[in-house]
Amino acid sequence: SPPNPRRRISIFGATGSIGRNTLDIMNHLGGREAFEVPAITGMGNIELLAAQARQTGAGFAVTADPDRYDDLKSALAGSGVEAGAGPSALIEAGARDTDLLIAGIVGIAGLAPTLAAAANGADIALANKECLVSAGDLFTAAIARGGGKLLPVDSEHNAIFQVLEEHQRHAVERIILTASGGPFRDFTREQMAAVTPEIAAAHPNWSMGIKISIDSASMFNKALEMIEARHLFGMRPEQIEVIVHPQSIIHSMVGYSDGSVLAQLGAPDMRHAIGYAIAHPRRASLPVERLDFAKLARLDFIAPDEVRFPALALARTAMQRGGLQGAVLNGAKEAALEAFIAGRTGFLDIAEIVASVMDRLDDGRHALSIDDVYAADQDARRAATELMRKSA
Ligand code: NAD
Ligand code: MG
Numbered sequence: 001s002p003p004n005p006r007r008r009i010s011i012f013g014a015t016g017s018i019g020r021n022t023l024d025i026m027n028h029l030g031g032r033e034a035f036e037v038p039a040i041t042g043m044g045n046i047e048l049l050a051a052q053a054r055q056t057g058a059g060f061a062v063t064a065d066p067d068r069y070d071d072l073k074s075a076l077a078g079s080g081v082e083a084g085a086g087p088s089a090l091i092e093a094g095a096r097d098t099d100l101l102i103a104g105i106v107g108i109a110g111l112a113p114t115l116a117a118a119a120n121g122a123d124i125a126l127a128n129k130e131c132l133v134s135a136g137d138l139f140t141a142a143i144a145r146g147g148g149k150l151l152p153v154d155s156e157h158n159a160i161f162q163v164l165e166e167h168q169r170h171a172v173e174r175i176i177l178t179a180s181g182g183p184f185r186d187f188t189r190e191q192m193a194a195v196t197p198e199i200a201a202a203h204p205n206w207s208m209g210i211k212i213s214i215d216s217a218s219m220f221n222k223a224l225e226m227i228e229a230r231h232l233f234g235m236r237p238e239q240i241e242v243i244v245h246p247q248s249i250i251h252s253m254v255g256y257s258d259g260s261v262l263a264q265l266g267a268p269d270m271r272h273a274i275g276y277a278i279a280h281p282r283r284a285s286l287p288v289e290r291l292d293f294a295k296l297a298r299l300d301f302i303a304p305d306e307v308r309f310p311a312l313a314l315a316r317t318a319m320q321r322g323g324l325q326g327a328v329l330n331g332a333k334e335a336a337l338e339a340f341i342a343g344r345t346g347f348l349d350i351a352e353i354v355a356s357v358m359d360r361l362d363d364g365r366h367a368l369s370i371d372d373v374y375a376a377d378q379d380a381r382r383a384a385t386e387l388m389r390k391s392a
Helices: 017-028 046-056 068-073 086-095 108-119 131-148 155-163 166-172 189-193 211-218 220-233 271-277 312-323 325-341 351-358 370-391
Strands: 007-011 041-044 062-064 082-087 100-103 123-125 150-152 172-179 240-244 250-257 261-265
Touching: 007 017, 007 123, 017 100, 017 166, 017 271, 041 046, 041 086, 041 123, 041 150, 046 062, 046 068, 046 100, 046 312, 046 325, 062 068, 062 086, 068 082, 082 086, 086 108, 086 166, 100 271, 108 123, 108 131, 108 325, 108 370, 123 271, 131 220, 131 325, 131 370, 150 155, 150 220, 150 271, 155 172, 155 220, 155 250, 155 261, 155 271, 172 189, 172 220, 211 220, 211 325, 220 325, 220 351, 271 351, 312 325, 312 351, 325 370
Parallel strands: 007 041, 007 100, 041 062, 062 082, 100 123, 123 150, 172 240
Antiparallel strands: 172 250, 250 261
């Protein structure tokens, strides 16, 4: 009999934390014998992107930076891998036929290329939470139109996906997102006011990209995840709870109408959620640490402090207001976060800027198209930048 055709997996953001973990798992599950890589993307790290493209025998490698085309082209010389650069090449990469797309670009920049893949019918393994936070229903509708599956890779949503069966959806009372609490869980506001980007990026349990690590420290990551959960699982805002669980062993929970709570547990290792999405609907054997409960001994739970972490209340406000407030929250947050990383604003200012921008741009408008989402994102960034200039 002919050999099984190789499964096609495209990887967006291959050079990042999600991307590198994805390649690790693909190697573990058979490498080039098992997988074909129609498209792979990165941005500034051309050397790594080219090495990944050669190693996987990718069809098309794209850097998001339009000025790096020549660098990528020469790094790929003789490999047979086609090179591309810039936003339109990213969209072209999304439109290349594939069975599964790993959406691992960070930020709103991931939206257009991921939508291109969704429109082409690919299954989407979604790490890029900003797609759902900013474009919400438009994004899920685009996937439904394309006919592919949406498989959450964010560990909390992956956990919920694992314990929420379709035939029991009617009985879901609440979703309980766990949060590690980040490096500042026990800091006072005074201590938080003085932190640097380096300290904020050092996450106690998970090893991730710099932006999501700092978002974890401010709990904006959890805020984005609340909105993400709303769209992924069709929840009302009041059905979404957050509990601080410092060990990050329970990845999230679903509470049912009969009082049962189902949880998914595992070591804090993104390769689990990525491997789960790749193997779905089966389960693969994955090289992740097994839990030793006797060694763990205890799991702790603490109510989140919304005074020190205003991001959670902002997420609830954004969900209640609806419309484009998710895109506004995310756009303002990205601008403030970039300013914090550059040393131009303080850690506690991030939430204050987001709150002001959300109020200022609360005009009840709804997104009729993706262009409206991009416009709201740009408006929010501009408003945030203006606020920061005024207070400087
Ligand atoms: P990262 O910074 O490590 O990697 C980001 C990737 O996106 C890199 O390949 C980078 O080259 C690319 N990129 C950056 N800016 C880009 C742009 N403007 N256009 C196109 N490509 C660009 O980030 P990460 O930690 O891997 O996170 C990726 C996404 O997954 C984020 O949305 C994050 O919230 C989500 N996520 C990550 C983790 C994790 O463990 N790292 C967990 C859950 C969810
Ligand atoms: Mg998460």
